[in-house]
Amino acid sequence: MKTKYQISDYLVCPGHGVGQVVDISSREIAGTTLNTVTVQLLNNGMKMIYPENSSEIRALVTTSEVEDLFSLLSDHEVNPSRETWNRRYRDYMAKVNSGSILEIADVLRSLLIIQFSKKLSFSEKKMVDLCKDLMIKEIAITTGSTEKEVDQRIEAIFTN
Numbered sequence: 001m002k003t004k005y006q007i008s009d010y011l012v013c014p015g016h017g018v019g020q021v022v023d024i025s026s027r028e029i030a031g032t033t034l035n036t037v038t039v040q041l042l043n044n045g046m047k048m049i050y051p052e053n054s055s056e057i058r059a060l061v062t063t064s065e066v067e068d069l070f071s072l073l074s075d076h077e078v079n080p081s082r083e084t085w086n087r088r089y090r091d092y093m094a095k096v097n098s099g100s101i102l103e104i105a106d107v108l109r110s111l112l113i114i115q116f117s118k119k120l121s122f123s124e125k126k127m128v129d130l131c132k133d134l135m136i137k138e139i140a141i142t143t144g145s146t147e148k149e150v151d152q153r154i155e156a157i158f159t160n
Contacts, residue, residue: 004052005037010141011057013050014099018042018060018137024052042137060142061101069105069139073157076113085121092127101138104131112158 005011009021019039027036035052050057061069083091092111095103108131111124120128132154140147 010060011037011039012060012099012101012138013039013041013048013057015097016041016043016046016048017134018141019048022047043133056099058099060138063142065101066139066142069101069135070153070157072102072105073109073154076109078109078113085124089121089123089127096127096131096134101135104134107131108135108154 005021005024007021007024010018011021013019019041021037022040023038025036025038027034036049037052037057038047038049039057040047088110092107095107108128111120111128111131114120114124115128132151136147136150136154139145139150143150
């Protein structure tokens with residue numbers, strides 16, 4: 001079977017993070033044969049099955065996109081939303097679930113900038129952790145860095 005993915009390829013599953021392709025197969029679903037990829041998530045080992053041509057999964061970012069990402073994080077000349085925390089949370093979750101690493105970086109940047117001026121809610125703190133986790137794993141694999149090195153690079157942007 002010809003497929004655009006190979007076993008051991010890394011893919012991003014929006015809202016869940018980076019996973020590795022562990023199986024490629026054809027399945028009959030409702031009388032239609034469908035090529036599927038099974039992705040095992042790195043953070044918790046859960047397996048997810050997607051149609052091969054699903055727009056929900058994507059390849060890892062490139063090294064040039066990683067540099068764009070760090071440029072975005074370094075730009076602190078933005079005015080984060082001043083809405084209530086629960087409205088911001090809904091907006092941020094939509095961005096995180098989009099699967100776009102730039103959207104996730106934008107959420108992280110906004111929350112860390114807000115944190116300079118006021119205390120984040122418990123949910124917002126969890127959102128910071130989620131965004132960092134999703135970004136760090138993907139960047140580490142793309143660049144060949146350790147997760148700790150990537151985390152330190154992100155932290156340095158917001159502590160200097």
